[in-house]
Amino acid sequence: MRRPMVAGNWKMHGTRASADALAQGVRQLAIPDSVEVAVLPPFLHVERVLEVLADSPIAVGAQNCAKEPWQGALTGEVSAAQLADAGCKLVLIGHSERRQLFGESDELLSRKFIAAQSHGLVPILCVGETLEQRQAGRTLEVVSEQLGSIIHELGIGAFFNAVIAYEPVWAIGTGLTATPAQAQAVHAAIRAQLAGESAEVAQGMRILYGGSVKATNAAELFGMADIDGGLIGGASLNADEFGAICRAAGC
Ligand code: PEP
Numbered sequence: 001m002r003r004p005m006v007a008g009n010w011k012m013h014g015t016r017a018s019a020d021a022l023a024q025g026v027r028q029l030a031i032p033d034s035v036e037v038a039v040l041p042p043f044l045h046v047e048r049v050l051e052v053l054a055d056s057p058i059a060v061g062a063q064n065c066a067k068e069p070w071q072g073a074l075t076g077e078v079s080a081a082q083l084a085d086a087g088c089k090l091v092l093i094g095h096s097e098r099r100q101l102f103g104e105s106d107e108l109l110s111r112k113f114i115a116a117q118s119h120g121l122v123p124i125l126c127v128g129e130t131l132e133q134r135q136a137g138r139t140l141e142v143v144s145e146q147l148g149s150i151i152h153e154l155g156i157g158a159f160f161n162a163v164i165a166y167e168p169v170w171a172i173g174t175g176l177t178a179t180p181a182q183a184q185a186v187h188a189a190i191r192a193q194l195a196g197e198s199a200e201v202a203q204g205m206r207i208l209y210g211g212s213v214k215a216t217n218a219a220e221l222f223g224m225a226d227i228d229g230g231l232i233g234g235a236s237l238n239a240d241e242f243g244a245i246c247r248a249a250g251c
Contacts (some may be wrong), residue, residue, distance in 0.1 A: 002204065002205075002228045003034065003036050003206070003227065004034065004035050004036065004206070004228050004229040004249040004250065005035070005036040005037070005038070005123060005163060005206050005208060005229040005249070006035060006037050006038075006051050006208075006229045006230050006232060006242075006245055007034075007037070007038040007039070007040060007061070007165075007200070007208065007229075007231050007232065007247050008011050008026075008036060008037075008038070008039045008040060008228075008232050008235060008236025008237075008242050008247045009040045009063060009092065009095070009188070009231060009232065009233050010022070010026065010039065010040060010041045010042060010045075010063075010236060010237060011042070011063065011097075011182065011233060012042055012224060013042070013162070013237055014041070014042065014045060014237075016048065017044065018046075019041055019042075019045035019048060019049060019144075020048055020049075020052060021152075022237065022239055023039070023041075023048070023049040023052035023053055024052055024057075025089070025239025025240070026039060026053070026058060026239050026242060026243075027052055027053055027058065027153070028057060028251055029239060029242070029243035029246065030147060030243065030247075031057075031058075031243065031246045031247065031250070032246075032247065032248045032250035034248075035229070035230075035246050035249045036059070037057070037058045037059070037199075037246050037248040038058065038059040038060065038061050038089065038090055038198055039053070039058060039059075039060055039061070039236065040060075040061045040062060040091075040092060041208075042063070043062060043063075044205045045204050046060060046062060046088060047086055047239070048085075050088075052084065055076045056105050057209075059089040059090060060087065060088055060089065061083075061088050061089055061090030061092070061121070061122075061124075062078070062083050062088050062090075062091045062092070063092045063095065063118050064091065064092060064093075064098060065077075065078060065079060065080045065083055065112055065115060065116055065121070066078060066079045066080070066115065067090045067108055067111035067112050067115055068115065069081055069114075069115035069118045069119060070203075079115070079119075080112075080115045080116045080119040080121050081119050083116075083119070084119040084120055084121055086132070088121060089121065089122060090121055090122045090123070090124055090163070091112075091116045091121045091123055091124070092123075092126060092165075092231075093109055093112050093113050093116065093120075093123045093125050093126065094106075094109040094112075094125055094126045094127070094146070094182060095126045095166055096126060096128055096169045096172055097172075100124075100169070104152075106145075106149035106150065107149070107153070109125070109150065109219070110149065110150050110153035110154055111126060113154060113158065113162070114154055114158065116166045117158065117161060122161055122162060122163060123162050123163070123165070124162070124163040124165050124208070124231065125147070125150060125162060125163070125164050125165070126164075126165045126167050126210070126231070127143045127146040127147055127164065127165070127166055127167070127190070128142075128143065128146075128166055128167040128168045128169050128172075128210075128211075129142040129143060129168055129169060130142075130169045130170060131169070131170035134168065137219060139168075139186060140186065140189050143166065143186055143189065143190065144189065144190075144193055147164070147193055147194075147245065148193070151197060152238070153191070156197035156198045156201055156228070157199075157225050159194065159201045159205065160200075160201060160204070162205075163205070163206045163207075163208060164190060164205060164206070164207045164208070165207070165208040165209070165210050165231040166183065166186050166187055166190060166207060166208070166209055166210070167209075167210035167211050168182075168183075168186075168211050170211075171210075171211025171212050172210065172211050172212070172233060173212070173233055173234060174211075174212060175212050176211070176212060177211055177212040177213065177214075177217055177221070178209070178211055178221075179183065180220050180221050180223070180224050181224075182226065183221060183227060184224040184225065184226055184227060185233075187207045187209065187224065187226035187227050188225070190205075190207055190226075191205065191207065191226050192227050205228075206228040206229060207226055207227065207228055208227075208229045208230050208231045209221050209222075209227050209230050209231070210230060210231030210232065210233065211230075212233075212234070213230045213231075213235060213245060214235050214245070215235070215241050215244035215248070216242065217246055218230060218233070218245045218248035218249070219248040219251055221246055222249045222251070223251070229249045230249065232245055241250075
């Protein structure tokens with residue numbers, strides 16, 4: 001039995017005051033113990049959010065980390081060691097905005113993935129196709145390549161302590177959501193790919209869906225056999241809406 005997870009990606013939103021207020025709101029949510037919940041604030045707000053959520057079951061993570069695990073002359077980067085030292089538990093790897101806008105390659109992402117794990121952070125590996133790729137019928141091929149390249153670099157063993165998020169690029173921040181059946185088909189393919197390497201990894205892997213998840217569509221998506229929760233962008237900026245999504249994962 002996989003424990004569902006819901007993670008809120010706050011992206012580059014907020015001020016110190018609004019991040020504080022959002023964290024306070026999240027802290028007060030009534031969320032079933034059966035659901036693992038995390039928030040991923042901008043780097044600058046991580047420490048304050050950690051303070052607000054101290055002694056709560058809600059984990060704090062980051063949206064990115066450097067490929068170098070420790071420290072170094074990498075101006076503007078934040079390392080996994082620094083995130084772990086601050087108290088982060090998870091980190092997004094390969095969000096489509098990082099892949100598309102910052103040109104992050106699968107090879108670079110495998111280094112970030114292992115850097116995160118080397119400091120005890122759980123990587124949430126994001127995969128997903130663009131609209132063009134979906135329309136060309138290439139969805140499963142693209143997702144399988146993204147996942148396959150990390151497996152090839154690091155081995156399936158690296159996936160014992162990781163989470164995967166399937167996020168169709170065309171559904172992120174657009175208000176368009178994959179139908180439950182569309183999402184389930186990709187999630188099942190991801191699990192089948194993992195099963196080809198290790199039945200144990202495949203069975204235990206949480207595969208989150210992300211892309212315009214809201215309180216109104218969450219239950220239907222999370223009700224699918226291979227969807228183990230969600231990675232939530234816009235809707236995670238409203239504590240009440242985020243709480244309703246978290247509760248939908250516990251049904
Ligand atoms: C995301 O940023 O990972 C995301 C899924 O965004 P949204 O929920 O706003 O589509």
